Amino acid sequence: MILELDCGNSFIKWRVIHTTDATIVGGGIVDSDQALVEQVAALASAHLSGCRMVSVRSEDETEALCVLLAQAFSVEVQVAQPAQEMSGVRNGYEDYQRLGMDRWLAALGAFHLAKGACLVIDLGTAAKADFVAADGEHLGGYICPGMPLMRSQLRTHTRRIRYDDASAERALTSLAPGRSTVEAVERGCVLMLQGFARTQLEQARSLWGDDFAVFLTGGDAPLVRDAVPQARVVPDLVFVGLAMACPLD
Ligand SMILES: Nc1ncnc2c1ncn2[C@@H]1O[C@H](COP(=O)(O)OP(=O)(O)O)[C@@H](O)[C@H]1O
Ligand SMILES: CC(C)(COP(=O)(O)O)[C@@H](O)C(=O)NCCC(=O)O
Ligand SMILES: [K+]
Numbered sequence: 001m002i003l004e005l006d007c008g009n010s011f012i013k014w015r016v017i018h019t020t021d022a023t024i025v026g027g028g029i030v031d032s033d034q035a036l037v038e039q040v041a042a043l044a045s046a047h048l049s050g051c052r053m054v055s056v057r058s059e060d061e062t063e064a065l066c067v068l069l070a071q072a073f074s075v076e077v078q079v080a081q082p083a084q085e086m087s088g089v090r091n092g093y094e095d096y097q098r099l100g101m102d103r104w105l106a107a108l109g110a111f112h113l114a115k116g117a118c119l120v121i122d123l124g125t126a127a128k129a130d131f132v133a134a135d136g137e138h139l140g141g142y143i144c145p146g147m148p149l150m151r152s153q154l155r156t157h158t159r160r161i162r163y164d165d166a167s168a169e170r171a172l173t174s175l176a177p178g179r180s181t182v183e184a185v186e187r188g189c190v191l192m193l194q195g196f197a198r199t200q201l202e203q204a205r206s207l208w209g210d211d212f213a214v215f216l217t218g219g220d221a222p223l224v225r226d227a228v229p230q231a232r233v234v235p236d237l238v239f240v241g242l243a244m245a246c247p248l249d
Contacts (some may be wrong), residue, residue, distance in 0.1 A: 001025055001046045002248055003040060003075065006238045007055035007062065008102065010148060011219065012036050013089040015239065016044045019249065029219070033065050037072045051075045052246035054238060055102050080105060080245040087112060087244050092138035100128070103141065105241030106217060107132050112244060113234070114213035119204040121197050121231065122238075123220035128201040131207065139207075144196055147220045150189040161185060172223075187246060193220065194227035201228055 014036060015027030020103065026043045030036045040048075051069055055062040056189040066077040082097040082104065084090070093099040103122065108131045117134040119182040120141075121127075125148055130141035145153065151168075154161050163182040166230050171178070171186040178184030197216075204212050216224065216231040225233055233242070 001044055001049060001182045003044070003048050003069070004051055004239050004242060005036075005051070005053040005055075006102065006242070007053065007057050007065065009056060011124075013238075014040060015236070016040065016228050019049060022243070030059075036043040036065075037068060041072065048073045048075050051077045051088040051107070052080065052242055052248055053077050054080045054105050054177075054242050054245075056100050060168055078246045078248065080242055083245070088136040089132060090137050092140045097161070099138075100143075103128055103130050106109050106130065106215070106237045107138055107241070107246060108227075108244050109237045109240030109242075110213070111136060112240065113215070113232075113237075117204075117208045118215060119200055119210040119212060120215045120217065120237070121196075121200055121221075121224070121228070123147065123193060123216075123218035123224065127193060127194070127220075128218075129203075131204065134208075134211070141202065142196075146218075147193060147223065148191060151185065154189075183207055190223050194224045195230075197224045197228045197239050201230075 001016050002019055004015050011029050011031055013029050016025040028039050030039060069077050080101055083097045087108050089108050090097055106120045106122055110120045111132045118132050120130045123146055125146050127144045127146045131139040133139055161181055167182045168186050171183040175187050178187050214231040215237055216233045217235060221233055
């Protein structure tokens with residue numbers, strides 16, 4: 001069995017797959033290295049033969065997690081590295097090493113699945129969009145604050161926007177104009193995300209007409225799926241690219 005890790009800025013997504021046929025044994029989302037080790041140990045500790053990871057965290061944090069995993073599970077961790085070209089996709093950044101590895105792997109995964117032009121919308125801590133043309137050229141993309149950042153900026157820089165997580169969740173049962181602070185903020189931020197997604201779609205249409213695939217991923221993908229009904233929701237898109245960048249067998 002192989003442990004796969006996607007270390008974002010807010011959460012670590014993990015899953016364990018069988019080495020032979022890539023079927024999923026289990027997985028989860030955690031907010032600390034310690035919680036990760038506990039959850040994985042509860043599932044599979046004795047059986048891990050390898051581990052691959054993508055991280056957008058600092059070198060130090062990434063290295064510390066690799067050491068922890070090596071100690072806990074006696075596995076060597078393969079960390080995905082930037083590339084100028086891979087699996088038919090050419091990195092579109094002026095400096096290819098600066099492109100976020102989660103974006104790069106999602107682009108690889110999307111192009112592999114679409115076998116043609118594709119738009120990737122990834123809604124995590126940040127909202128990201130990336131464009132890959134039919135010939136595999138990555139054209140670049142966009143980065144904006146995601147739902148957690150928009151929310152926390154409003155809370156941090158205003159004096160009268162304060163509410164708890166439970167009321168935030170309740171507020172999202174509808175997107176009608178808010179009649180309380182929590183509704184106004186939560187619904188307003190969701191509409192911003194939906195506007196982001198729709199604008200990326202327009203951009204893709206002006207580049208490629210109707211001849212492209214749209215992929216939606218990231219923890220907040222469910223918040224915009226109704227706004228972009230043509231999108232394929234692929235929660236594990238980064239893992240698709242990770243398997244391509246770090247083959248293990
Ligand atoms: N089980 C979950 N635990 C935590 N956050 C979740 C969960 N499911 C969905 N989310 C949403 O996902 C967002 C984080 O998305 P994610 O793609 O994991 O971000 P990042 O990769 O930047 O850490 C959170 O803001 C939250 O709204
Ligand atoms: C844009 C990001 C911060 C997104 O991180 P996430 O929302 O997945 O936690 C990450 O992809 C990153 O650090 N990128 C480097 C900058 C760039 O892609 O240009
Ligand atoms: K991410």
